[in-house]
Amino acid sequence: MRGRDFLSAADISADEALALFELAKRYKEQRRVKQKHETPLNGKTVAVLFQKPSLRTRVTFELAVCELGGYPVILTQAEVGLGQREAVKDVARNLDRWVDAIVARVFAHETLVEMAEWAQAPVINALSDLEHPCQALADLFTLWELWGDVRGHRLTFVGDGFNVAHSLMLLCAVLGTHCTVATPKGYEPKETIVQKALEIAKVSGAQIVVTNDPVEAVRNAEAVYTDVWASMGLEAEAEKRRKDFAGFQVNSELLRNAPSNVVVMHCLPAHRGEEITDEVLDAPFSLAWEQAENRLHAQKALLAAILGGE
Ligand code: CP
Numbered sequence: 001m002r003g004r005d006f007l008s009a010a011d012i013s014a015d016e017a018l019a020l021f022e023l024a025k026r027y028k029e030q031r032r033v034k035q036k037h038e039t040p041l042n043g044k045t046v047a048v049l050f051q052k053p054s055l056r057t058r059v060t061f062e063l064a065v066c067e068l069g070g071y072p073v074i075l076t077q078a079e080v081g082l083g084q085r086e087a088v089k090d091v092a093r094n095l096d097r098w099v100d101a102i103v104a105r106v107f108a109h110e111t112l113v114e115m116a117e118w119a120q121a122p123v124i125n126a127l128s129d130l131e132h133p134c135q136a137l138a139d140l141f142t143l144w145e146l147w148g149d150v151r152g153h154r155l156t157f158v159g160d161g162f163n164v165a166h167s168l169m170l171l172c173a174v175l176g177t178h179c180t181v182a183t184p185k186g187y188e189p190k191e192t193i194v195q196k197a198l199e200i201a202k203v204s205g206a207q208i209v210v211t212n213d214p215v216e217a218v219r220n221a222e223a224v225y226t227d228v229w230a231s232m233g234l235e236a237e238a239e240k241r242r243k244d245f246a247g248f249q250v251n252s253e254l255l256r257n258a259p260s261n262v263v264v265m266h267c268l269p270a271h272r273g274e275e276i277t278d279e280v281l282d283a284p285f286s287l288a289w290e291q292a293e294n295r296l297h298a299q300k301a302l303l304a305a306i307l308g309g310e
Pocket residue numbers: 053054055056057058127135267268269
């Protein structure tokens with residue numbers, strides 16, 4: 001994957017994703033026993049730029065770069081004013097002169113596409129209004145660890161068909177994981193993403209299903225995933241969405257329709273009591289904290305694959 005952008009979960013092949021999972025597993029184990037591991041980012045610098053708030057992405061990318069021997073430069077919108085103080089392409093061309101990769105969290109996905117056009121350095125999507133591919137990578141890694149393989153297994157997403165759901169659908173399609181997305185009417189995943197996932201799934205054999213019925217959607221699920229109802233930037237719609245998403249809360253009642261050994265996933269941050277109850281998020285079958293930890297290991301593997309070895 002050397003030198004490549006990672007803007008979409010569809011930018012990776014199944015073999016590449018599985019190789020990243022193996023590497024992430026090795027990094028995770030080495031970190032657990034406090035064993036020093038190789039430093040493929042030796043002498044490399046990575047800009048990590050945020051137009052929106054972050055806890056997990058901010059901490060895990062900064063640590064990932066440091067632990068691989070590189071140097072992270074963390075930038076916030078307040079300092080940089082991407083697209084406001086300075087044109088997106090000019091920010092990209094400046095960063096390109098100093099750093100070896102650009103990781104960016106943006107409002108509009110087009111901002112990432114424009115940065116990637118103007119920077120020679122690889123650009124990594126740290127969340128946009130279209131996708132969150134680094135999250136999906138950590139999530140499928142988490143399931144791969146749990147199940148030993150992800151091909152032929154069944155993941156159901158219940159909630160807003162937005163960035164997190166989009167990347168999950170695409171990466172499931174790549175890896176041959178069956179993926180059902182259940183949303184209220186009007187909140188379905190974008191048609192272009194669904195079509196892309198269906199196209200990719202023809203090769204992997206994944207079944208990709210979009211429905212408005214959460215109960216049916218969890219019926220055969222091995223993992224049930226949810227995300228906030230009002231994403232960053234959509235806070236003004238929060239009240240309307242609370243009404244529209246009634247019946248789509250991941251709670252004990254909904255999970256009674258799922259197999260008894262189902263696991264629950266959340267990208268976090270959670271709006272407790274809205275899309276997920278305390279009882280479920282804090283349950284022993286909740287993978288949320290493992291997913292958060294795995295952001296670090298999966299992103300280390302990704303950075304090593306894109307930047308390492310020169
Ligand atoms: N899941 C996730 O990306 O969390 P942050 O918004 O805190 O980075």
